[in-house]
Amino acid sequence: MNLSSLVTFLSAILPTTLNATSSNETLTLEHHTQIIHDEARHRDIPVTLYFPNTSNCNKNAPCKVAIFGAGYGMANTDYTFLAKQLNQQGVLMVSIAHELANDPPLSREQPFVKTRNENWQRGAQTVLFVRQALKSQYPEYNFDAVTLMGHSNGGDISALLANQGHSFIDAVITYDHRRVPLPRTKDIKILSVRASDYPADDKVLPTQAEQLQFNSCVVSIANARHNDMADHGPQWLKQQMSLVTAEFLHGKSCKELDVLLNNHNINQ
Template sequence: MKYLKVIAIIIACCVKIVHAENIYDESRDRSIPVEMTFPVELEKCSVNVKCPVAFLSAGYGVSHIKYTFLSKQLNQLGYLVVAIGHELPSDPPLSVSGNLYDTRSENWSRGAETLDFLKDSLSQRFDQFDFEKLMLVGHSNGGDISAWLGNEGKAYIQQIITLDHRRVPLPRDGKIKILSIRASDFPADKGVLPTASEQKAKGICIVTIPKARHNDITDFGPLWLTDNVTLIMSHYVKGHACSELIKA
């Protein structure tokens, strides 16, 4: 509690709050790097009125701290954002051969286990935030990790936003609110995205950005693209209809 009061005081001075640490998972002997950025109006978060939480998973080979355009927007929308470094130097490299769904499943399963562990670990420390209604956000391989966990039927996952993930099928059970923002240079694997009828039946929103490139959906991408992504994401979080997101 004292820690968050100090943060509130700093926010009042218009300084963005960033808290970085390594969180140790004893069961797997794994030290997980995370960077947390806090809601702009942190003083509104309390044990009685909890603020929402988003877990942000990076694309493979991209640092988890290179998606500040997303975290800043979500902070403005009232979210605590936890950006997660999934790949450690000791991990095997991501497979590039064979049936990629099979050969990469170890990576996605490990990432999903990391998200599940962090949910339990951080919820015990930050009781002003609602870890029981998580939003998962992931670019590329980070989106595959998010979709993998979404398919495990965890009751605490409320929403998923993927940014041009291409391998793991999105959940189809209708229990999770889903948005997938698509680039235009590579198609997703067969079955990853729902059909038009599935989108309508399950309330899944797919938005493609013309001329957007897969590798540009990071802080290194052009401003027009990051602005489009954050605009679509903001409309989605605010409850706009999918048709409005496509127009945006």
């Protein structure tokens, strides 16, 4: 089946999600970049907010929030395809620039669980600070039920924070993070979307038995490369990442997500 036929087929069986995904390239993102100053840490934190395409967000019915962390060496603005998809689901995406010019470089020496811990802890503190600052600034968004998201090292930061037991974390979505174990809990909805070229470290991902026990989900995208999971990546990969993200947010089961990716591979 060629790409055109497959898109037509998927449009018929998944009209809402696929149409949103395939059309979002033409959408104009409503976004705002600001600096949030953390006085205690003498840190100026750049954040970019991507606002949903709705005027229905208000204090009495606040819209959903996702806080995103980029991969190391990537800009926090390099994931607009995910921002567009989230916005179409009525979700505010807050993308944090974790790495500042005077920060120490990410360690390349093992064991990463020790040598990179400072980076992850700093990132987790930044997420907590940004969330609290924006909560008072944007009361029309629900910062008490946040989806943590991140690619690569940004996913490691999200996983570390999710293991700390904060009540405001509703879900975690990571894109090929490789170092920090995901929580084993039923209290947080968990999805990890995997590329194909690098394995995760031991015990980072829940086993099949753990996925069933805790209702978490790990899915893989065939032929996907770790470093391509951003705006510069191929269109087919961005479409699959957007699709599985949207369906997860819609409450699809892990089995349904896995079948979706395995049966409807649009990599051409």
